Amino acid sequence: xxxTITAFRQSPDQGRGQARDMRVRWALEExxxxxxxxxxSFREMKEPPHLSIQPFGQIPTYEEGGLQLFESxxxxxxxxxxxxxxxxxxxxxxxxxxxxxxxxxxxxxxxxVEIEAARLLEQDKSWYAQRLPLLEERAxxxxxxxxxxxxxxxxxxxxxSAGDLMMIGVLFRTRGLGLLEIYPNLRAYVSHGENxxxxxxxxxxxxxxxxxxxxx
Amino acid sequence: xxxTITAFRQSPDQGRGQARDMRVRWALEExxxxxxxxxxSFREMKEPPHLSIQPFGQIPTYEEGGLQLFESxxxxxxxxxxxxxxxxxxxxxxxxxxxxxxxxxxxxxxxxVEIEAARLLEQDKSWYAQRLPLLEERAxxxxxxxxxxxxxxxxxxxxxSAGDLMMIGVLFRTRGLGLLEIYPNLRAYVSHGENxxxxxxxxxxxxxxxxxxxxx
Numbered sequence: 001x002x003x004t005i006t007a008f009r010q011s012p013d014q015g016r017g018q019a020r021d022m023r024v025r026w027a028l029e030e031x032x033x034x035x036x037x038x039x040x041s042f043r044e045m046k047e048p049p050h051l052s053i054q055p056f057g058q059i060p061t062y063e064e065g066g067l068q069l070f071e072s073x074x075x076x077x078x079x080x081x082x083x084x085x086x087x088x089x090x091x092x093x094x095x096x097x098x099x100x101x102x103x104x105x106x107x108x109x110x111x112x113v114e115i116e117a118a119r120l121l122e123q124d125k126s127w128y129a130q131r132l133p134l135l136e137e138r139a140x141x142x143x144x145x146x147x148x149x150x151x152x153x154x155x156x157x158x159x160x161s162a163g164d165l166m167m168i169g170v171l172f173r174t175r176g177l178g179l180l181e182i183y184p185n186l187r188a189y190v191s192h193g194e195n196x197x198x199x200x201x202x203x204x205x206x207x208x209x210x211x212x213x214x215x216x
Numbered sequence: 217x218x219x220t221i222t223a224f225r226q227s228p229d230q231g232r233g234q235a236r237d238m239r240v241r242w243a244l245e246e247x248x249x250x251x252x253x254x255x256x257s258f259r260e261m262k263e264p265p266h267l268s269i270q271p272f273g274q275i276p277t278y279e280e281g282g283l284q285l286f287e288s289x290x291x292x293x294x295x296x297x298x299x300x301x302x303x304x305x306x307x308x309x310x311x312x313x314x315x316x317x318x319x320x321x322x323x324x325x326x327x328x329v330e331i332e333a334a335r336l337l338e339q340d341k342s343w344y345a346q347r348l349p350l351l352e353e354r355a356x357x358x359x360x361x362x363x364x365x366x367x368x369x370x371x372x373x374x375x376x377s378a379g380d381l382m383m384i385g386v387l388f389r390t391r392g393l394g395l396l397e398i399y400p401n402l403r404a405y406v407s408h409g410e411n412x413x414x415x416x417x418x419x420x421x422x423x424x425x426x427x428x429x430x431x432x
Contacts (some may be wrong), residue, residue, distance in 0.1 A: 055364070056358060069311055095285055099286050099290035103271075107287070110329065133365075145235075148271070153353040
């Protein structure tokens with residue numbers, strides 16, 4: 001059964017791989033699971049058919065037979081549980097990899113989304129310039145912690161896992177924000193992710209959507 | 217093996233059950249798993265012994281034999297996987313419950329944390345009064361979606377699950393923000409959670425820490 005995921009018809013990041021479908025594509029590529037993509041417009045995302053799968057009107061979603069899932073973290077975990085390669089077999093190591101998945105979306109990502117939201121929604125406000133450094137400081141506090149824990153390791157906890165996939169997927173959102181510049185080890189960490197063939201295939205696939213849209 | 221969790225020595229919410237240890241206590245109570253609590257001060261949270269368990273210097277953590285975990289979502293999921301009662305047996309329903317756990321911490325909680333952060337860190341700024349309505353609107357967009365999906369149901373997807381536990385744990389943070397007033401069904405949903413005996417025991421336990429500290 002080939003799963004179907006959803007992605008933006010018009011990617012707000014112009015094919016830079018920063019939308020959340022990238023993580024799901026990457027996970028599917030890591031386990032060599034072919035998938036179909038249904039593109040949705042911003043209007044369609046807020047209409048009943050999509051809302052019945054994704055109550056918050058976002059992407060990505062995941063459909064496989066009768067199963068309908070949302071939330072990139074939950075989808076990646078589902079894929080990781082069904083296929084070998086993304087979660088350690090040892091139960092303690094498996095639980096720790098899942099902890100990193102939650103840390104990526106609950107502890108690191110929100111500080112980056114706040115910066116993106118300010119840039120997108122508050123750039124015309126009188127407070128924007130004064131407030132941005134406060135937001136960057138909050139994000140850096142998380143990145144400091146992450147960089148300290150990672151140290152010189154290639155991955156966060158032993159072998160590459162869904163925890164790294166989610167964390168690198170989140171850090172990838174910082175592209176263009178200049179936040180990682182002072183963390184050589186976090187930059188190397190993201191590069192290790194980008195250098196994985198599965199990442200490359202996933203990136204090319206989401207990029208192709210943007211390019212096709214440009215030409216259409 | 218009795219697990220040990222960590223919680224604030226001085227609870228910033230004064231025992232109102234809004235710190236993230238509440239979710240873990242609640243999950244442990246739901247499955248009737250006794251646990252020990254190690255209280256940590258704000259200073260201790262940022263020191264190496266605690267950082268070795270929680271890289272971001274937060275609570276809660278979870279220790280059980282050789283396993284050390286962090287992130288409330290990961291800890292609750294670990295508990296739910298080890299004990300019956302918090303995740304459906306049906307695989308699709310189980311995956312959906314986990315999707316709600318991620319939705320709670322990745323899609324709903326950040327909008328509430330932003331409001332808390334503004335109240336805590338930006339109340340003295342010139343922009344505070346003008347910006348607060350923008351933040352409340354962002355949070356309401358999520359709450360609108362959640363209220364629409366919940367409808368008149370008691371729980372989000374069939375029986376009570378770890379998804380409800382996490383979502384109610386997150387919504388419980390809105391206490392005092394006045395955000396839920398316009399959503400009778402979300403208020404009822406939170407009440408259904410609060411009325412569970414396990415919630416009551418967890419709430420009393422964290423409240424007792426605050427009371428003991430008051431007297432100490």
